[in-house]
Each structure stands twice: as C-alpha cells, then as structure tokens.
Amino acid sequence: MALPREPLRRGYDVDENAIRFSNYFHVLRELVHRTAGWLPLVPEFELKYRLGDHVHDDARAVSRVKRRLYELRHPSDYPGAPGGELGALLDRIAGADSLGEYLSIAYGEAKPALEAAMRTQLAVLDPVSDEPSLRLLTKLVERQERHVREMGRRAASGERQTTAIGIADLGSLPIELKAEPRALSVTGPLDEPARDPFVEVTREGDPFLGRELYVNDPDLNHVPVEPEEQRHFFHGLMDAELCAAELMARNSHEHPEMPWDFHVDMARQTWDEVRHARLHYVLMPTELGCEWGDYPVGFSYFKSVYAHDLLGRLALFNSTSEQRAMWRHSRRRKVLVERGQEKVARVFDYLLADEVPHVHNGTRWGAYLCGGDEAAYRAKVRELREGLDETGTPREAPRAA
Ligand SMILES: [Fe+2]
Numbered sequence: 001m002a003l004p005r006e007p008l009r010r011g012y013d014v015d016e017n018a019i020r021f022s023n024y025f026h027v028l029r030e031l032v033h034r035t036a037g038w039l040p041l042v043p044e045f046e047l048k049y050r051l052g053d054h055v056h057d058d059a060r061a062v063s064r065v066k067r068r069l070y071e072l073r074h075p076s077d078y079p080g081a082p083g084g085e086l087g088a089l090l091d092r093i094a095g096a097d098s099l100g101e102y103l104s105i106a107y108g109e110a111k112p113a114l115e116a117a118m119r120t121q122l123a124v125l126d127p128v129s130d131e132p133s134l135r136l137l138t139k140l141v142e143r144q145e146r147h148v149r150e151m152g153r154r155a156a157s158g159e160r161q162t163t164a165i166g167i168a169d170l171g172s173l174p175i176e177l178k179a180e181p182r183a184l185s186v187t188g189p190l191d192e193p194a195r196d197p198f199v200e201v202t203r204e205g206d207p208f209l210g211r212e213l214y215v216n217d218p219d220l221n222h223v224p225v226e227p228e229e230q231r232h233f234f235h236g237l238m239d240a241e242l243c244a245a246e247l248m249a250r251n252s253h254e255h256p257e258m259p260w261d262f263h264v265d266m267a268r269q270t271w272d273e274v275r276h277a278r279l280h281y282v283l284m285p286t287e288l289g290c291e292w293g294d295y296p297v298g299f300s301y302f303k304s305v306y307a308h309d310l311l312g313r314l315a316l317f318n319s320t321s322e323q324r325a326m327w328r329h330s331r332r333r334k335v336l337v338e339r340g341q342e343k344v345a346r347v348f349d350y351l352l353a354d355e356v357p358h359v360h361n362g363t364r365w366g367a368y369l370c371g372g373d374e375a376a377y378r379a380k381v382r383e384l385r386e387g388l389d390e391t392g393t394p395r396e397a398p399r400a401a
Pocket residue numbers: 241244272273276351
C-alpha cells in the first residue's frame with residue numbers, strides 16, 4: 001500500500017508540543033495521587049472498581065507522557081511546574097473535602113478538559129513529523145473519554161462542560177519551566193475503609209471463617225467444598241481483595257516521594273485487586289447462590305498491616321500474605337478441579353498468576369527502601385514474620401484475611 005503524500009500540516013513546534021504534554025502530565029499525576037487517596041473511602045463497590053481501573057490507566061498515561069516529554073527534549077521527571085491557571089484547577093482537585101466534590105471536579109471538569117485538549121492537539125498536529133504524539137494521544141484520549149462516560153451519572157448534574165473551569169484549551173496553558181516542583185499533599189491517615197451501606201462491618205468479621213482455611217500446612221489446610229462454606233469463603237475473599245486494593249492505593253497516595261514506577265506498580269495492583277473483587281462479586285450470585293453483603297466483614301487484618309510504615313506493609317502484605325496465598329490458591333484450584341467446579345477453579349488459576357507480580361512488588365520496592373539491599377529487605381521480612389501466627393495474622397489481633 002502506498003504511503004499517502006498529503007501536504008504537511010503546520011502543527012505545533014516542538015516546544016509548544018512539550019508544553020501541552022507538560023500540562024497533561026500535571027493533571028494526570030494529580031488525579032492518580034488524589035484518586036489513590038480517595039479510593040478506600042468510596043462506599044460503593046462498583047464505583048470503587050471504576051476508580052481502581054481509571055487510576056491504573058492514568059498512572060500508565062503519566063509514564064507515556066513522561067517518555068514523550070523526554071523525546072521532545074524536555075525534563076521528563078518533573079516537567080516544570082503548572083502555571084497559575086492550571087495550578088488553580090489542581091488546587092481545587094486537591095482541596096475537595098468530600099468524595100462527591102472530588103468526583104465532580106475530577107470527572108466533571110479535569111478529565112473533560114484533558115480530553116478536549118487532547119482532541120484539539122490531534123486536530124492540529126502534523127501526522128507525519130509528530131506521528132508519535134498522534135499515536136499516543138489517540139490512545140490516551142479514548143481512555144479519558146471512556147472514564148468520563150463510565151462515571152457520567154456521578155459528575156454533578158450534567159456539569160460536564162469545560163467552561164466550569166473557564167479553561168478553553170488546557171494544553172496551551174503556560175508552564176513554569178524553572179519553578180519548584182508542585183508538592184502533593186497527603187491526606188490524614190485512614191481510619192478504616194468504606195463498604196457499601198448494606199454490608200455489615202463488625203470487629204471480628206464473619207465468624208464462619210475458620211483458621212483452617214488460611215494455614216499453609218497441607219495436613220491442616222481446609223479447602224471449602226460445601227456450598228455454605230464456599231459462600232462465606234468467597235464473600236470473605238471479596239472483602240480481602242478490596243482491602244488489598246485499598247492498602248496499595250494508600251501506599252501510593254501516602255508516598256508521593258517514591259519513583260513514578262512505584263506508583264504505576266501500586267496502581268496496577270490496585271486494579272488487579274478490585275478486579276479480583278469483581279470476579280467474586282460475579283461468582284457469588286452466578287455460581288454460589290449468595291451476594292455481596294450477605295455476611296459481615298471486619299477490618300482487623302487491614303488495620304494491622306496499615307499501621308506499619310511502607311516497608312512494613314510491603315514485607316507483611318506483599319512478601320508474606322500474598323506470597324503465602326499463592327500456595328493456598330494452587331491447592332484450592334486443584335481440589336476444585338477434582339470436584340468438577342471448573343469455573344470456580346479457573347478463578348484461582350488467575351488469582352495465582354496475578355499474585356506473582358504482587359509478590360514481586362514487595363521485593364522490588366522493599367529492596368529499594370533498603371537502599372537497594374535485597375538481603376536487608378529479606379531480613380526485615382523475617383523479623384516481621386516472627387510476630388505472625390500460622391495463618392499470617394498478628395498474634396495479638398483476630399484473624400480477618
Ligand atoms: Fe487479589
């Protein structure tokens with residue numbers, strides 16, 4: 001097929017182009033940081049799932065935008081500081097003091113403005129000299145469009161026009177190239193995550209869930225096979241997946257000083273975990289005869305991990321809890337295949353596969369926090385494991401995962 005030879009468009013010059021990407025960078029980075037902070041407080045599973053999906057899209061988008069900035073001869077790690085107008089929008093995103101207000105600004109103003117600016121750029125850029133931007137923006141604009149559409153009914157009563165912030169073209173706003181990086185403030189520590197209002201939260205969680213479900217000893221471990229115990233088990237598992245997503249989201253939000261790849265890894269795991277929750281959310285009514293909310297849940301395990309610093313959380317959660325869950329998932333899969341519950345068994349096959357990078361997140365960032373010394377990190381993991389019983393629960397706290 002012949003290459004088209006239409007006349008070139010004038011397009012943007014390289015610096016104008018880089019300024020546009022810098023503006024996108026600042027908006028997307030702020031959204032990743034804030035969504036990660038809010039996600040645990042979302043009191044509705046389906047909405048939490050959407051945010052987990054979108055935060056992962058946006059975290060990857062930041063990486064791609066950084067790469068394009070580097071190609072356009074601009075600093076990719078921190079491309080200037082937002083100018084006054086963009087800074088005002090970011091301040092409003094940061095200053096939202098309720099989830100509803102945050103969603104209304106993020107999805108009613110910031111994302112539509114981002115989408116509109118990307119569409120403007122796509123219409124103006126030269127598709128040959130600037131083909132890398134064309135390819136990248138085509139992908140990114142579709143995601144922003146999807147995010148806004150999926151959250152459509154959340155954005156406060158149809159206030160989706162970009163005029164709400166009075167920014168005609170977000171991409172063309174000035175960037176302060178020499179200014180200090182914009183600091184990302186962190187919200188106060190989480191008390192506990194939020195669940196749908198119909199889910200009962202109790203101190204001890206579901207009393208039906210016994211210790212034998214969570215031990216890694218082949219002689220003692222019990223795989224739930226009876227319908228009633230499977231219902232409780234998968235319900236508890238869905239809540240544990242949500243807690244995992246919420247821990248990873250808070251890890252990202254509470255540590256803006258970490259390298260960008262850390263935030264991408266945490267966002268990926270957040271999405272994986274809300275997706276796992278979604279698997280159970282579907283599996284319960286379709287295969288098991290129960291529903292999300294049928295049994296109580298408890299946050300004692302979540303709190304016992306959350307109480308640690310980042311290094312402790314990675315050691316206890318990624319390098320211990322998830323590492324040990326791999327063995328149990330593979331055993332559960334085997335038993336369920338033997339019983340002919342193929343669909344349920346297949347779920348464990350995927351949970352197991354996803355657990356590998358989650359465990360790796362522990363090693364990668366735990367070692368980073370120990371100055372690159374993986375042996376020092378392993379020593380930290382061993383030390384913290386000493387405080388756990390055979391189900392991986394802190395000895396002094398009731399079990400809940
Ligand atoms: Fe999971």
